Amino acid sequence: MADGNTFQLIDIGSEYAFEFQFFPESISIQDGANWVPQDTTIGVKPLFYANGEPTVISVSDLILDNTDNGVSLKPDLDLLRLFKTELEEGGPPPALLAVWGDQEERCVLVDLNIEQIFFNDNGECIRAKIGLELLQLQDDGEATEVTVVEEPEEPAEPEEPV
Numbered sequence: 001m002a003d004g005n006t007f008q009l010i011d012i013g014s015e016y017a018f019e020f021q022f023f024p025e026s027i028s029i030q031d032g033a034n035w036v037p038q039d040t041t042i043g044v045k046p047l048f049y050a051n052g053e054p055t056v057i058s059v060s061d062l063i064l065d066n067t068d069n070g071v072s073l074k075p076d077l078d079l080l081r082l083f084k085t086e087l088e089e090g091g092p093p094p095a096l097l098a099v100w101g102d103q104e105e106r107c108v109l110v111d112l113n114i115e116q117i118f119f120n121d122n123g124e125c126i127r128a129k130i131g132l133e134l135l136q137l138q139d140d141g142e143a144t145e146v147t148v149v150e151e152p153e154e155p156a157e158p159e160e161p162v
Contacts, residue, residue: 007059007099008099024059024062028057034050057134060113061131062129066127073125073127108134114131
């Protein structure tokens, strides 16, 4: 588990953890709810609560830095990209656990921004600024309901007598 000075992404399926070297300057958390206006003939439309939106966690200033040893960050950046790669063709990316301080959130990586900002003599990136957007996943076992509306079958044409 991360201590108070680290930000980690842990692949829940494999338990592989990616720990950032430096704690971010800020972490933005956005929560929302769906309120649907109801039609009325007069006055202000009353609101009906529908459900909650998943939490969005944005971190824009995670730093990876190998300027002290000049080693390329490519292997680290490639591993980080795996967190947004489909597990199987057409499937979702891996479920992650974002951990920082006393907080943890089940999520998926929906946006990864890598800004390469410093290079060694070979042109290899040795410092990068990382931006992440994570979307909350529902807890295991939380019920979901999907309504499937099927088209009614067309009635068969009557057969003509022979």
